[in-house]
Amino acid sequence: MLQVVKGRMLQAMHKGLSRQTHAQANVRMLPTYICSTPDGTEKGDLLVVELCQSHVRTMWVTLLGDGNQSPQVMYKIFSMPGDIMQGKGEALFDFIAQCVRQFLAGISSPQHHLPLGFVFPFSCRHTRLDKAELISWSKGFSCSDVEGKDIVQLLQSAINKQELYHVDVVALMNDTVGTMMTCSMAGKPCEVALVVGTGTNSCFMAMAQQVEMAEETSGQMCVSTEWGCFGDDGTLSDILTPYDQCVDEESSNPGEKRFEKLVSSLYLGEIVRHVLTALAAEKALFIGSNVAVLRTKDVLKIQQVLEIIDNEEGMAEARRALEALGLRPSERDCCRVQQICQAVVSRAATLCAAGLAAILSHMCQSQELKQLVVNVGVDSELYRGHTRFGEILQSVTGLLAPECMATLLPSIDGTGWGAAMVTAVALRLAAQRHEVDQVLAPLRLSRADLQRVQALMRQEMELGLGWESNANASVRMLPTYVCGTPNGTERGEFLVLDLGGTNFRVLLVRLAEDGIHMASKIYVIPTTITQGSGEALFDHIIECIMDFQLKHNLTEQVLPLGFTFSFPCQQLGLDKAVLLSWTKGFSASGCVGQDVVQLLQEAAQRKQHLGLKVVAVVNDTVGTMMSCGYEDPKCEIGLIVGTGTNACYMEEMQNVGAVEGEQGRMCINMEWGAFGDNGCLDDIFTDFDRLVDEKTINAGKQRFEKLISGMYLGEIVRHILLALVEKRLLFRGKPCPKLHIKGIFQTKFLSAIETDGLALRQVRAILQDLELQASLEDSVLVREVCQTASLRAAQLCAAGLAAVVEKMRKNRGLAQLAVTVGVDGTLYKMHPCFSQHLQQMLRDLAPNCTVTFLQSEDGSGKGAALVAAVACRGAEPWGQPLLPPQ
Ligand code: 0WK
Numbered sequence: 112m113l114q115v116v117k118g119r120m121l122q123a124m125h126k127g128l129s130r131q132t133h134a135q136a137n138v139r140m141l142p143t144y145i146c147s148t149p150d151g152t153e154k155g156d157l158l159v160v161e162l163c164q165s166h167v168r169t170m171w172v173t174l175l176g177d178g179n180q181s182p183q184v185m186y187k188i189f190s191m192p193g194d195i196m197q198g199k200g201e202a203l204f205d206f207i208a209q210c211v212r213q214f215l216a217g218i219s220s221p222q223h224h225l226p227l228g229f230v231f232p233f234s235c236r237h238t239r240l241d242k243a244e245l246i247s248w249s250k251g252f253s254c255s256d257v258e259g260k261d262i263v264q265l266l267q268s269a270i271n272k273q274e275l276y277h278v279d280v281v282a283l284m285n286d287t288v289g290t291m292m293t294c295s296m297a298g299k300p301c302e303v304a305l306v307v308g309t310g311t312n313s314c315f316m317a318m319a320q321q322v323e324m325a326e327e328t329s330g331q332m333c334v335s336t337e338w339g340c341f342g343d344d345g346t347l348s349d350i351l352t353p354y355d356q357c358v359d360e361e362s363s364n365p366g367e368k369r370f371e372k373l374v375s376s377l378y379l380g381e382i383v384r385h386v387l388t389a390l391a392a393e394k395a396l397f398i399g400s401n402v403a404v405l406r407t408k409d410v411l412k413i414q415q416v417l418e419i420i421d422n423e424e425g426m427a428e429a430r431r432a433l434e435a436l437g438l439r440p441s442e443r444d445c446c447r448v449q450q451i452c453q454a455v456v457s458r459a460a461t462l463c464a465a466g467l468a469a470i471l472s473h474m475c476q477s478q479e480l481k482q483l484v485v486n487v488g489v490d491s492e493l494y495r496g497h498t499r500f501g502e503i504l505q506s507v508t509g510l511l512a513p514e515c516m517a518t519l520l521p522s523i524d525g526t527g528w529g530a531a532m533v534t535a536v537a538l539r540l541a542a543q544r545h546e547v548d549q550v551l552a553p554l555r556l557s558r559a560d561l562q563r564v565q566a567l568m569r570q571e572m573e574l575g576l577g578w579e580s581n582a583n584a585s586v587r588m589l590p591t592y593v594c595g596t597p598n599g600t601e602r603g604e605f606l607v608l609d610l611g612g613t614n615f616r617v618l619l620v621r622l623a624e625d626g627i628h629m630a631s632k633i634y635v636i637p638t639t640i641t642q643g644s645g646e647a648l649f650d651h652i653i654e655c656i657m658d659f660q661l662k663h664n665l666t667e668q669v670l671p672l673g674f675t676f677s678f679p680c681q682q683l684g685l686d687k688a689v690l691l692s693w694t695k696g697f698s699a700s701g702c703v704g705q706d707v708v709q710l711l712q713e714a715a716q717r718k719q720h721l722g723l724k725v726v727a728v729v730n731d732t733v734g735t736m737m738s739c740g741y742e743d744p745k746c747e748i749g750l751i752v753g754t755g756t757n758a759c760y761m762e763e764m765q766n767v768g769a770v771e772g773e774q775g776r777m778c779i780n781m782e783w784g785a786f787g788d789n790g791c792l793d794d795i796f797t798d799f800d801r802l803v804d805e806k807t808i809n810a811g812k813q814r815f816e817k818l819i820s821g822m823y824l825g826e827i828v829r830h831i832l833l834a835l836v837e838k839r840l841l842f843r844g845k846p847c848p849k850l851h852i853k854g855i856f857q858t859k860f861l862s863a864i865e866t867d868g869l870a871l872r873q874v875r876a877i878l879q880d881l882e883l884q885a886s887l888e889d890s891v892l893v894r895e896v897c898q899t900a901s902l903r904a905a906q907l908c909a910a911g912l913a914a915v916v917e918k919m920r921k922n923r924g925l926a927q928l929a930v931t932v933g934v935d936g937t938l939y940k941m942h943p944c945f946s947q948h949l950q951q952m953l954r955d956l957a958p959n960c961t962v963t964f965l966q967s968e969d970g971s972g973k974g975a976a977l978v979a980a981v982a983c984r985g986a987e988p989w990g991q992p993l994l995p996p997q
């Protein structure tokens with residue numbers, strides 16, 4: 112039956128955690144906005160106020176930041192006037208504020224800013240740590256004008272009324288949270304806590320992304336289960352006894368808090384009373400006694416019940432208690448009363464165990480652990496009052512959740528300590544948040560910033576297209592001689608080279624009636640080659656071609672070759688392209704200013720490879736546009752966001768200053784990677800970008816690319832992490848030698864770390880591989896840094912594309928433009944949310960353009976073959992003479 116109860120509690124918990132079912136849930140699973148536990152660096156003076164059942168406790172705590180080893184504490188207890196619990200809410204908070212004033216006056220506290228943490232043991236809906244509205248009173252409290260109100264605000268205004276303007280309520284927490292933190296003090300962090308006193312409740316550190324009612328998506332968040340209401344929907348009807356029904360009917364909130372009424376000390380005495388009443392009615396007890404007293408509510412106090420079940424004194428206490436009620440119990444009566452008390456208290460303990468087991472199993476499952484080892488803070492009158500309760504709780508929990516090893520840690524000091532810790536952690540996190548925001552602020556671009564980048568890109572495009580102005584433009588707008596997109600009639604078999612991306616590929620592409628057939632092989636080009644001599648590079652390419660032809664029995668054939676060469680080239684014809692500069696870590700000597708087709712031919716000669724017939728050289732953006740254009744004729748833009756970044760699009764011939772002719776369109780390779788090389792983007796660059804750029808072999812070049820592409824994102828993140836370590840905001844400021852190694856933080860780590868739902872444990876594992884000992888908080892911060900850098904990259908890309916589609920729309924005099932972008936590149940394809948962020952911002956910046964993104968399958972190889980096919984057809988409709996360069 113307890114296993115069943117555990118199962119039902121698990122279901123109720125999931126219902127409370129899920130955004131869809133939260134509203135109907137009885138076990139509300141309320142986010143507390145406590146996402147961290149003390150790390151020992153907390154320091155300062157702070158105040159704690161606890162509202163308890165019969166008193167208010169005020170505490171002054173001084174933390175020294177020495178690992179909380181020796182905190183200084185003073186406290187005072189103020190008894191609460193009996194009627195205040197049912198009076199006006201204002202009166203209650205005025206009373207609490209007066210306690211604070213008297214306490215501070217009593218310790219002649221300094222007038223400096225004093226943060227206050229308030230322990231308020233009732234179910235509250237938090238929207239922040241310092242903003243929470245009361246959902247419902249319980250445990251006999253029913254003050255008016257409080258439910259639905261922000262408790263922090265009510266207390267703060269009462270405190271201000273006492274002219275304690277230096278006292279600032281910074282945190283409100285449930286007593287279970289205070290207990291969890293208090294029990295964490297002894298160096299044994301607790302992630303679960305139970306309170307079984309006048310009322311009952313529990314809390315635990317849940318995976319934030321499972322707490323759907325809270326916006327937090329990463330890290331952990333403490334959830335107050337409010338399990339007191341478990342069963343209010345009838346799920347416990349099969350274990351409720353007639354005695355429980357009586358207790359409920361007589362309570363101030365019938366039908367509510369059914370679980371609380373089975374386990375908390377406010378009701379156990381009543382359950383026993385109703386059992387005794389029933390048995391007395393059946394003449395099974397107190398024969399000959401007037402049992403009318405048993406009809407009096409609350410005659411049996413929890414203290415008595417606990418003393419009655421004491422092994423030693425129990426029987427004597429039973430007699431004392433029953434005689435005090437005017438009953439004349441027999442020895443047997445006393446024995447039976449003891450048994451009944453034991454049964455009621457044991458049931459409470461086993462039900463708590465079922466609830467606790469549900470929490471532990473949930474944590475074990477949600478963290479995908481084989482075994483969960485956890486400390487559980489327990490603050491309970493029952494627990495303190497009777498070891499048997501603790502023993503049953505411990506052993507039954509172990510039986511119901513065998514995959515979990517739970518150590519129960521009794522809270523010796525109630526919640527005061529914990530509340531101080533929560534307040535101190537809240538202050539530490541707030542201070543850290545402020546500092547982190549300062550570090551990341553330069554990377555967070557506003558809509559206005561992005562509109563400005565869009566306008567600058569448009570301006571640079573115009574300069575690049577202009578015959579006279581091209582030389583000063585950072586965006587070189589290179590004519591490609593491709594004047595149309597495929598029309599499906601292309602046919603033939605082609606050899607294709609694809610150089611410039613992550614992988615160098617040799618492909619065999621056959622364009623046939625029934626579609627395109629491809630075979631390809633990836634070849635590694637070591638850095639010694641990419642940064643060696645041009646001869647060595649092109650010799651290496653020829654060796655790869657020869658290896659490919661051998662493997663595909665092509666040594667006897669001379670196939671037309673399409674060359675995807677993904678670097679800035681001045682195209683002098685479809686098969687003639689002069690390299691303007693290397694990018695993406697390439698620097699092979701003797702190539703810039705050379706026709707790359709020529710360089711390839713010369714290498715072929717050196718390698719006695721006679722069979723090369725290069726018919727087309729295309730940029731990977733062009734190849735990608737063509738590949739996708741084969742599927743979707745509306746594809747008139749090519750975008751690459753991979754190792755590097757670039758875009759091409761179909762421009763009106765009359766706007767292409769460098770090429771004669773007014774009719775038709777020509778594809779322009781924008782080479783937008785160099786956008787900003789003329790300084791027009793300097794106010795966007797951050798110190799981190801400057802650090803990244805300085806360490807590249809083409810410093811000062813490809814500035815836009817270095818803000819966006821996969822070759823640099825990891826480096827940007829690495830430098831930000833180093834800055835955060837230096838400011839002791841990360842890894843506790845511990846030196847991280849590995850983090851000083853260039854390229855150690857690869858861009859693929861960003862994609863992994865930003866993957867939705869990736870448990871923080873996995874983020875930690877990635878950081879561990881870099882010998883970075885990360886706390887959960889560190890992992891959350893590293894994820895935020897990755898998200899900030901990749902979001903900026905996606906938004907800058909969107910600003911660039913917005914300039915392109917808006918120009919095309921204006922070119923065509925359209926109110927609305929519908930166009931497809933063929934896209935490729937590892938970053939765009941593999942990053943979990945880059946494409947979505949790009950498209951979102953593009954829709955915002957270019958609302959009059961409907962842009963469809965078509966991911967290129969099989970890369971730009973197909974595109975190169977399509978261009979080669981047209982070149983082979985000898986149709987020169989594409990070839991307009993290039994005006995001689997200025
Ligand atoms: C695959 C294309 C290739 C292009 C590459 C870019 O076939 O032409 O250069 O995408 O993406 P990257 O490999 O740099 O991530």
Ligand code: BGC
Nearest residue numbers: 677678679694751755756757
């Ligand atoms: C090159 C472009 C290429 C882009 C994407 C840039 O570094 O300059 O030609 O299209 O990378 O690969």
